[in-house]
Amino acid sequence: MAETNKAKFFRSNFQLENQGQVFELSGLVSDYGITKVSILSRPPPFIDTAFGHLIKIQIGDVAAEGLLVRNYTDLGTGYEVRFQELGEAQRIILRQRMELEGGFPEWVRKFPRISVKDALALDLPVFNMCFIRVLGGESFVSVLNFTLDGIRVEIIGDDLKDVRVGMVVHFDLLTNADISLENVSGEIRNMSVIEQEQDGERRVTRSIGIRLQPLEYVQKRKMDKLITNLCQAQAIQRPAKI
Numbered sequence: 001m002a003e004t005n006k007a008k009f010f011r012s013n014f015q016l017e018n019q020g021q022v023f024e025l026s027g028l029v030s031d032y033g034i035t036k037v038s039i040l041s042r043p044p045p046f047i048d049t050a051f052g053h054l055i056k057i058q059i060g061d062v063a064a065e066g067l068l069v070r071n072y073t074d075l076g077t078g079y080e081v082r083f084q085e086l087g088e089a090q091r092i093i094l095r096q097r098m099e100l101e102g103g104f105p106e107w108v109r110k111f112p113r114i115s116v117k118d119a120l121a122l123d124l125p126v127f128n129m130c131f132i133r134v135l136g137g138e139s140f141v142s143v144l145n146f147t148l149d150g151i152r153v154e155i156i157g158d159d160l161k162d163v164r165v166g167m168v169v170h171f172d173l174l175t176n177a178d179i180s181l182e183n184v185s186g187e188i189r190n191m192s193v194i195e196q197e198q199d200g201e202r203r204v205t206r207s208i209g210i211r212l213q214p215l216e217y218v219q220k221r222k223m224d225k226l227i228t229n230l231c232q233a234q235a236i237q238r239p240a241k242i
Helices: 045-050 088-101 116-120 217-237
Strands: 010-018 021-029 033-039 055-059 062-073 076-083 127-134 137-146 150-156 168-175 180-198 201-212
Touching (some): 010 045, 021 076, 021 088, 062 088, 116 127, 116 137, 127 150, 180 217
Antiparallel strands (some): 010 055, 021 033, 033 076, 062 180, 127 137, 127 168, 150 201, 168 180, 180 201
8 A cells, every 4th residue: 555644746837738729727736647727827718629638738847648637526617637648757757846845635535545456456355336326327337446435436438427416326336246235325526527539439437426325234334344354455465664
């Protein structure tokens, strides 16, 4: 597991270039992308054309490419940038700036997130799929990460295009083993939408954060046991500090 006492972001101005036009923004930068983006210059009309394909980003001496992402929360709509194929030399520069200028975000999660991708390597039961029921429809989605009080899921396509922040959804959480949590409910707290053009076709990926409503006793016991086993296994694999 990664150390938790390191800075996560640094605040910086940056430039976004699309179709030969440039405007100035500010945000919290990591080596994965830029969040909490605010616009310093008036956004020109081409901003809507920046979604769906690679854009050029300049952060000080670091030139990168990324995707502009729409983010929906209960406070409204915002933007993020997700870097694409960032080189190791670029990552090193950004990490050095994090060490010198960085800090922790203003928001603090109550519980750490468990990455499904990392947890699957432990060969233990982990919530990796979710069967969502909302707006009279049903959809299978992938689970990206989860905590004691929430999950983040991802779906490609438009099956959940009509869901909104604040909606209550009902779902079953499935694992890679013979364990499941059925008839769970939660509230959609945030949603990110990434649009990409691939082979001439539009591809939309939706990432949705859901806060769990109080679990029944048996459900909570299952959740607590699964997370405890994963945390213990991760702690054993963590290299000892000398």
